[in-house]
Amino acid sequence: MSNRPLRIAMVAPPWFELPPRGYGGIEAMCADLTDALVARGHHVTLIAAGRNGTRAQRILRAYDVPQGPRLGEPLPEVLHTAATGHLLADLDVDVVHDHTLAGPLLARGRSVPTVVTTHGPLDGEPGDYYRYLGDSVHLVAISRSQRAQAPDLNWAGTVHNALRAGDFPYRREKEDWVFFLGRCTPDKGMHLAIDAARAAGREIKLAAKCSEPAEQEYFKAEIEPRLGPGVEWLGEVTGDRKKRLLSRAHCLLFPLQWEEPFGMVMIEAMVCGTPVVTLRRGSVPEVVVDGVTGLVRDDVAEVPAAIEAASAIEPRDCRDHVIEHFQPDTMAAGYEAVYRRVLAATPDPTPLTGAIPTQRDMAPVA
Template sequence: MKIAIIAHPRFPIKSPFPGGLEAFIASLVPQYSAHAEVTVYAHPGSQIQSPAKLVTFPFDTEAHKQYPELIENDFLLKVMNDIRLKGFDAVHNNAISPIPTVWACKYDIPMLTTLHTPPYSRLKASAELSSLSPFVHYNAVSYSVAEAWQPYINDTIDVIYNGIELSQWEGKKQTKDQLFSFGRIVPSKGFDLAIKAANLVGIELNIAGPIYDQNYFDDKISPFLGKAVNYLGHLNHMELQSQLKKSRAAIFGVRWDEPFGLSTVEAMATGTPVAAFNRGAFPEVVSKEGGALARGNNVESLAEAISASLDKHSQDVIHRAHRFPLDAMCSAYLDKLARVS
């Protein structure tokens, strides 16, 4: 079986990963490669594990800063033309763009598109059109995302939860009196809310992640640094694991309906309870076993959730994480792709 994986071209598939989407794709590659011939279409800076093949095209980083959609569309048009010519048995599309599904619809390309985000306006019309094709299928990473997308898709949306290699996050818990928050540093991730909530609880907070909005970091994060708040930079897997094992709780103050939240599972796998807002997929992923969710949508309620999460037993938290194993995710995708082809 020949499988093509399409990554969104904005960021390379390379550790330390810019976000959950890139980590998700990297985790698929070795699992798919054990059962199929795999080609990954991704940013030229990507590092893809052999024997999978990386296919890429020029990507003007400077022009992308000014015209992101134009540069990404040009890249994805080249991707789809190459896929059309090579004739894969199935395509697993993860690009947040209407181009792959429209091309799949037009050229009868067997395609499974994973919905990683809530519905964006520019994707709704293409989804409604392309989902009429018997060759184009969709799945969602949570029931929350599936419910949000269902009005725009003329097909059943299966749910395949994201998963992680749980053994890579296990280890002895050595808790210190500190909290941790990590992810891409942009306003939607709500690091400023996590900082304010941690201050209310009175526990030191470490934050980590790549800075993708410098103005946000300078205006909302920097003024708190050195005042029981520390920025640790963009950490790799081992460094994240070390911080989580030392932390009493992981805080996620996101301002949007988080589609899944791979970081929450990574935190829970180390025995670190999660404190977050009660929205998006957090109720599905975290539940009562893996942490505590805020009753309201404000800093005070997030602080209450932090306090409540501290009472969770680490073994219960780990047990919750074990609902999301990588093997189960990849097996479900391979089964789905076999039916799509």
């Protein structure tokens, strides 16, 4: 088992196809992980919705059409989970890797282990949910910060998210404006980004998903009153347009107001050679190297000065950092090590402090 290829059932949420054409961070991660695992010689059966744009050798579906328009409704997730249980009953796999919310409820009745990536925050009810599941699931955190929110859970490892550097343009020459990219929610701090850009005398471009009622309420209360000269609202941007904006910006502004579990936008900016100006919250210290790939500050009042100081960051260092630490094969090596530890009933040796091992440290566990 320590050397042979593994048979993995990869369970994605039902909301977007893999890879997603626009919004869909979990689906993008699942797609990259699937491709990297196949490249490492493993057999992956993908359980997802819509077309299969991955290298998975087999795809099984509960929904032929992704259910993105129904995001937030309970039934698509529940039906997808029920269908997954039915489909897995006929599969011969070594491990199930589930990225859904409801799917882990079926883990206790399986004869093979279920690995679950915890993609969101773990305070309050989410943490209690995984506590009730107990040792029926083997949890993987996407950052040490996330894991530290609930250190008592049944952790099997910590593996950072990743992206394919070749899919993003690198640009050394930057323009004068700053960029905000994320969701239109208070915890992302878009209103603070506007205030900081104005204080620094810089124009700011805002790109954010703003489709759900809570997002629209925040926009109307905090963002709309701040629009005007020097503040450009772009709405949701995806694909090549998003990548071009990231590569051109003087810096990415990310004034977090919560304990961000990972923050894909940070590595998306850095891989384009664009430094990140952010606050010391959540996973930030694990992702951004202060003074090398961005500037990490403790107080929002320090952000305007950091915007100006970002011009001293070397763009090539930003991209190289992502290539070294946040590539899909590094992520797949981490998950392969988790699968083999779980199958061998070996505890996670990774400490809660210090650097997370890179790919060269992640030889399969015997």
